[in-house]
Amino acid sequence: MLGKETIKRDLTVVDLEAGSCDEVFEKMNHVFLEKGFVNEKYLPTICEREHKYPTALPVEPDPIAIPHTEADAIITPFIAPVRLKSTIPWGDMSDPNHKLDVKLVFLLGFNEPGAHIELLQILMHNFSRPEWVKSLYQAETEDEYYDAVMAMEWTHD
Numbered sequence: 001m002l003g004k005e006t007i008k009r010d011l012t013v014v015d016l017e018a019g020s021c022d023e024v025f026e027k028m029n030h031v032f033l034e035k036g037f038v039n040e041k042y043l044p045t046i047c048e049r050e051h052k053y054p055t056a057l058p059v060e061p062d063p064i065a066i067p068h069t070e071a072d073a074i075i076t077p078f079i080a081p082v083r084l085k086s087t088i089p090w091g092d093m094s095d096p097n098h099k100l101d102v103k104l105v106f107l108l109g110f111n112e113p114g115a116h117i118e119l120l121q122i123l124m125h126n127f128s129r130p131e132w133v134k135s136l137y138q139a140e141t142e143d144e145y146y147d148a149v150m151a152m153e154w155t156h157d
Contacts, residue, residue: 008079010035011028011037011107013080014140014142016082024105024107025050026043028082032078038109053096056102057124058092059128061130061134062101063100063101064102064106066123068110069109076109080107081105081145089101089102104133132148132152135148136148
């Protein structure tokens with residue numbers, strides 16, 4: 001299973017300014033390419049996949065997006081925790097025609113098909129923990145945000 005080492009401090013971003021999911025992907029793609037996490041297939045494939053299969057989860061207290069793409073676009077597995085400066089409309093996973101206001105995005109990069117299933121279960125478990133989600137909003141710096149993310153429970157129901 002992929003572990004906590006998959007969550008990358010150098011891919012952690014607080015207050016990213018973006019007006020759409022595509023803009024989030026474009027901005028993060030530059031970072032991912034520069035650091036060698038993805039190849040040139042990443043940006044077109046994640047945009048295409050997100051438009052076909054949106055990834056915003058209608059969890060409480062706030063929706064969270066978990067975009068991911070095909071394994072052949074990923075060089076090194078990662079989770080990039082991103083908090084946007086403002087909410088943006090993001091397609092609802094359960095109803096692609098419905099938009100949710102998202103501020104927390106966990107970009108997932110896995111290079112082995114199926115390797116992410118247990119990790120997604122762990123993330124889903126934590127997304128349902130209001131005190132953990134609240135800590136993500138309270139973090140003031142990227143270091144604090146990363147520490148808050150890393151404080152997730154590493155088990156699932």
